[in-house]
Amino acid sequence: MDFNDHKLIEEREIIEKYILGELPPEMEEAFEEHLLYCKECRDNYNNMRDIISGAQKALEKNVFEGKRKAERQSRHISINLLKLAAGFVIVIGLAFSIYYMVKTKGPEPVNLSCADTLTKSATSFDTLTKNTDSTIENKESTKTIPAQLYADAYKPLSYLEGAIDNQLRSESLKIISPKPSAEFHEPYVILFDWEPVRNESLSLVIKDNKGETIFESEISAPFTYMRSLHQGLYYWQLNTKDETLYAGKFFLR
Amino acid sequence: MINQSGDFGAFVSLLKQGDVNACNALLEHISIIMNQWCQKNKLELSWTTLSVKDESEKAIAHWVYNEFMATLHQNHTACNSYSEYKKKVIEIAGRMIAEGFKKFNDLLISGNNDAWKSINDKLKIYFAKWFYNRQLYLEGEPEDLFSSAIAVLFEKVSSKELQFTDSCGLKSYFFRILENKAMETNRKQAAFFKFQNELPDESYVSSMQDDKDELFLTIQNRIRELSEIEQHILIHYFWNEKKLNEIAEELRISFENCRVIKHRAIQKIAKSITVR
Numbered sequence: 001m002d003f004n005d006h007k008l009i010e011e012r013e014i015i016e017k018y019i020l021g022e023l024p025p026e027m028e029e030a031f032e033e034h035l036l037y038c039k040e041c042r043d044n045y046n047n048m049r050d051i052i053s054g055a056q057k058a059l060e061k062n063v064f065e066g067k068r069k070a071e072r073q074s075r076h077i078s079i080n081l082l083k084l085a086a087g088f089v090i091v092i093g094l095a096f097s098i099y100y101m102v103k104t105k106g107p108e109p110v111n112l113s114c115a116d117t118l119t120k121s122a123t124s125f126d127t128l129t130k131n132t133d134s135t136i137e138n139k140e141s142t143k144t145i146p147a148q149l150y151a152d153a154y155k156p157l158s159y160l161e162g163a164i165d166n167q168l169r170s171e172s173l174k175i176i177s178p179k180p181s182a183e184f185h186e187p188y189v190i191l192f193d194w195e196p197v198r199n200e201s202l203s204l205v206i207k208d209n210k211g212e213t214i215f216e217s218e219i220s221a222p223f224t225y226m227r228s229l230h231q232g233l234y235y236w237q238l239n240t241k242d243e244t245l246y247a248g249k250f251f252l253r
Numbered sequence: 254m255i256n257q258s259g260d261f262g263a264f265v266s267l268l269k270q271g272d273v274n275a276c277n278a279l280l281e282h283i284s285i286i287m288n289q290w291c292q293k294n295k296l297e298l299s300w301t302t303l304s305v306k307d308e309s310e311k312a313i314a315h316w317v318y319n320e321f322m323a324t325l326h327q328n329h330t331a332c333n334s335y336s337e338y339k340k341k342v343i344e345i346a347g348r349m350i351a352e353g354f355k356k357f358n359d360l361l362i363s364g365n366n367d368a369w370k371s372i373n374d375k376l377k378i379y380f381a382k383w384f385y386n387r388q389l390y391l392e393g394e395p396e397d398l399f400s401s402a403i404a405v406l407f408e409k410v411s412s413k414e415l416q417f418t419d420s421c422g423l424k425s426y427f428f429r430i431l432e433n434k435a436m437e438t439n440r441k442q443a444a445f446f447k448f449q450n451e452l453p454d455e456s457y458v459s460s461m462q463d464d465k466d467e468l469f470l471t472i473q474n475r476i477r478e479l480s481e482i483e484q485h486i487l488i489h490y491f492w493n494e495k496k497l498n499e500i501a502e503e504l505r506i507s508f509e510n511c512r513v514i515k516h517r518a519i520q521k522i523a524k525s526i527t528v529r
Contacts, residue, residue, distance in 0.1 A: 003259075013516065021293060032289070033335045036282045037259050039274075044523075045285060051522050054472025055491045056378055187403045189369045224364025226407050228400065 001027065003034035006041070015041065015048050153232030154251070157209050160235040163247040173238065173246050177222075182250045188229055190250065193222035194238070202238045202245065209233040261335045268325060276322075283321070284314040286339060287346045297420035299371055301353025313353065317345045354419055361410050373403060376427055382492065383431060402430045475525045483518035490515060 003009060017023045018031055035041050176193040184190060192204060204223065206215040209232055215225065231252050238246040267275035288310070291298050298310045321342060325332060332338045360368035380399050406427055409415045417423040476484060482504065489495040489503075501511035 013512075016519070018289075021289075029336070032286065032339070033259060033261070035285055036261075036278060036335070037264065039278065042278070042281050042285065046281075047523050048519070049288070050468055051472060051519060052491050054469045054522075055476060055487055057469050057473070184366075185370070186400065187369055187373050187407065189364045189366055189407070191364055191366065222363070224411060226364065226404070226411070228404055 001030075003031060003038070003041070009041065009044075015044050019045070019048055019052060153209065153230060155209055156233065157207075157211055157235070160207065160209075160211065160247070160249070163237070163244070164235070164249060175246055175248065178236075178248065178250045180248055183253050184250060185253050188226060188252055190225045191222055192219065192225060192236070192238075194246070195221075202240060205237045205239060207235045207237075209235070261338070262333075265325070265332060268322070279321075280314060280318045283317050283342055283346070284310065286342050287314060287317065287350075290343055290346065291350070295421040295424065296350060297375060297424075298350065299375065300357050300420045300423075301350060313346060313349050316349055317342060320345050351419065354417075358410075358417055362413060364407075364411055369407070372406075372423075376403070376424070379424065379428075380431065383428060385493070398431070398434055402427060402434050405430045405434070471525060472522055475522045479518050479521065483514055483521075486511060486515045487518055 001008070001012075001014075003014075009015065014023065014027075014031055018028060021028075023031060035045060174195045176195060177191045178184075201218045201220045204215065204217060204219045204225075205213055206225070207213050214229070214234075215227070229252055233249060233251055235247065235249045237244050237248075264275060264278075268279060287298065290296075298313060301313065321338075324341065332341060357368060361372065377399065380395075380402075384395055384398075406423075409426075410417075415426065417426070476487065479487070485504065486497075486500055489500050490497060497511055497515065498508050501508045504511065506514075
């Protein structure tokens with residue numbers, strides 16, 4: 001095949017097949033050699049590779065996003081169903097109240113006045129609406145919990161913030177990592193490193209923003225920490241037996 | 254001037270004379286050969302320590318180029334034919350990639366953030382493919398499975414329980430972890446979870462600004478603008494590695510029709526890249 005005919009290369013999708021490894025070995029070798037001499041084909045090769053990588057990257061996001069989207073849709077559907085059910089209960093309640101009102105006006109003598117009846121039925125209606133409303137409210141509140149939790153996870157804890165501000169004896173240590181208020185992204189790999197290296201091992205304490213200790217151990221620098229943690233604000237301290245040498249914080253995003 | 258009809262001897266002469274176009278062509282070509290070779294051998298060019306993050310590929314290409322040129326100047330008979338040249342390039346690149354991965358592995362052991370980010374980014378693409386091909390139904394998010402497998406990999410690597418000699422070994426091990434994790438949690442293989450055959454919405458794509466990769470964003474946006482049938486063909490052809498005739502059969506269109514649609518879709522994307 002004459003590789004100088006670029007129209008033919010395009011028609012036969014030679015570049016694409018070359019990238020995907022679909023050319024017969026002899027043609028592959030010949031085309032590869034042609035790439036050495038032909039700038040246009042090299043440029044087309046690079047474009048095609050970008051397209052393939054771009055498509056792969058987009059689709060990777062799609063797999064992760066696809067499921068979330070499906071879940072969002074099903075949540076949306078269930079909330080709509082709930083609203084529909086609530087509406088149905090209200091209509092039934094109204095119908096029942098009207099029926100009750102009409103019935104009490106019947107031939108039998110009624111002890112209750114019409115106003116009383118109305119109040120009673122209104123009360124039952126209120127209860128019904130209240131019930132249905134609270135059901136919706138409950139559902140809505142469960143919907144907002146994750147966002148609330150998310151915000152909570154980054155809420156600063158005053159006494160630990162104070163410990164950072166005081167800096168204690170931090171001048172005796174130069175902290176190399178993590179940097180003050182460092183942010184980490186998944187996978188969370190946190191390197192704790194400082195200078196100068198001390199003979200004694202120090203105790204590393206990591207606390208979450210509720211003040212609960214999630215890690216405590218004797219370590220020496222450098223130390224890499226990785227556990228499956230939730231996103232949020234974390235505080236850490238380097239302690240000797242008697243005192244805190246350094247206090248800092250980091251964020252997991 | 255490079256002769257496009259393909260005289261390798263003449264090309265080498267240009268290189269020896271220090272012709273700028275020939276030198277640039279050589280550098281670009283080395284990069285192509287390396288990419289194709291790595292693809293065939295399932296190696297990751299970006300997992301080396303030559304340069305942090307995405308620059309590894311360029312860095313290795315420069316390194317191979319320099320060593321090749323040095324050989325060329327020292328030994329005039331080093332490269333008489335194209336196949337000899339290719340053999341030499343692969344030999345140098347192979348050595349370089351192996352050495353680079355060894356150092357990269359040391360970074361992983363020491364818990365280096367950039368190295369682990371690179372592992373995370375690359376494996377996520379392979380994971381998405383694996384996940385889709387198994388049509389897994391998961392109680393939680395696919396990320397949970399991915400993160401837990403990454404965590405196991407981290408434990409094994411940082412505790413030096415496992416040493417990998419190349420990126421292919423690391424990837425194989427990761428997929429063994431994934432398979433075990435999937436079985437462990439009694440996640441059934443079923444065609445329950447359907448892949449959403451559509452692209453991420455606007456807001457999600459914009460959140461990818463973190464990637465700082467304008468080119469990919471342009472391509473992704475362009476793909477999103479394609480018709481449904483064009484997207485379907487590209488997805489299954491490039492990503493799911495289906496044959497064009499299989500896709501045509503699925504869509505109940507002729508093979509030729511399918512080929513033309515795919516070709517046009519690629520042209521549309523290519524145009525947007527060149528216009529940029």
